Amino acid sequence: MHIAVTGNIGAGKTTLTTMLSKHYGWDAQFEDVDHNPYLEDFYADMSKWSFALQIYFLGSRFRQVKEIRESGKNIIQDRTIYEDAHIFAENLNDMNLLSDRDFNNYASVFNLMKSFVSAPDLLIYLKSDVPNLVKKIYKRGREYEASISIEYLSKLNQKYEKWISNYTEGKLLIIEVDDLDFVEKPEDFGFILEKIEAELNGLF
Numbered sequence: 001m002h003i004a005v006t007g008n009i010g011a012g013k014t015t016l017t018t019m020l021s022k023h024y025g026w027d028a029q030f031e032d033v034d035h036n037p038y039l040e041d042f043y044a045d046m047s048k049w050s051f052a053l054q055i056y057f058l059g060s061r062f063r064q065v066k067e068i069r070e071s072g073k074n075i076i077q078d079r080t081i082y083e084d085a086h087i088f089a090e091n092l093n094d095m096n097l098l099s100d101r102d103f104n105n106y107a108s109v110f111n112l113m114k115s116f117v118s119a120p121d122l123l124i125y126l127k128s129d130v131p132n133l134v135k136k137i138y139k140r141g142r143e144y145e146a147s148i149s150i151e152y153l154s155k156l157n158q159k160y161e162k163w164i165s166n167y168t169e170g171k172l173l174i175i176e177v178d179d180l181d182f183v184e185k186p187e188d189f190g191f192i193l194e195k196i197e198a199e200l201n202g203l204f
């Protein structure tokens with residue numbers, strides 16, 4: 001079984017992925033953040049580094065897709081390859097931080113890869129508004145993310161809403177996380193588990 005957690009920066013994907021992996025004993029796949037050779041430079045100069053970062057994330061995410069296909073294990077994944085293309089790369093192009101030429105080049109590689117990508121059995125979308133995302137990014141305290149603007153997060157949130165409203169590739173569970181504290185409150189985590197189990201009824 002393949003479950004993926006999706007959502008904007010700071011929504012709580014890594015936290016929930018870790019908790020679900022421990023709770024169910026599933027293997028977890030995380031994003032390539034700490035050893036990412038471009039992320040810090042990207043936040044210092046988005047226009048200069050956007051193409052290199054997108055290619056890096058695309059390769060790293062495709063490696064995960066391959067692993068999921070080959071492993072045969074139950075896997076929970078922190079963010080999907082769809083988000084790189086349909087949320088981040090598209091948004092950078094909209095904001096003129098990724099040129100049309102580079103975006104088209106990127107999109108043609110992504111479209112080739114897409115035929116090898118299977119949708120997760122369940123996609124869990126953590127929906128959060130921008131002030132709450134800002135609070136959680138601040139709480140996490142990665143220095144290079146201090147430059148993330150409200151405008152950038154708002155545009156990403158708009159892209160997420162559009163993408164999720166058109167998502168038909170598989171089962172989808174939307175969780176509004178702003179009034180939940182699944183880190184500190186076991187009942188909030190229990191609420192999420194109930195929703196997941198209702199969606200996966202029969203697969204467990």
Ligand SMILES: Nc1ncnc2c1ncn2[C@@H]1O[C@H](COP(=O)(O)OP(=O)(O)O)[C@@H](O)[C@H]1O
Nearest residue numbers: 009010011012013014015136139140180181182
């Ligand atoms: N529902 C929540 N309630 C309280 N704190 C949360 C919640 N979700 C995430 N956090 C905190 O917010 C920060 C960002 O969460 P993280 O899981 O890294 O987000 P993401 O992986 O989506 O970027 C972390 O410090 C985490 O502990």
Ligand SMILES: Nc1ncnc2c1ncn2[C@H]1C[C@H](O)[C@@H](COP(=O)(O)O)O1
Nearest residue numbers: 008009010031033054057084088089145
């Ligand atoms: N495809 C991407 N383009 C730009 N930035 C990206 C992409 N994928 C992830 N990121 C950034 C956003 C955050 O700063 C870190 C980690 O993501 P998070 O949502 O906090 O787990 O990488």
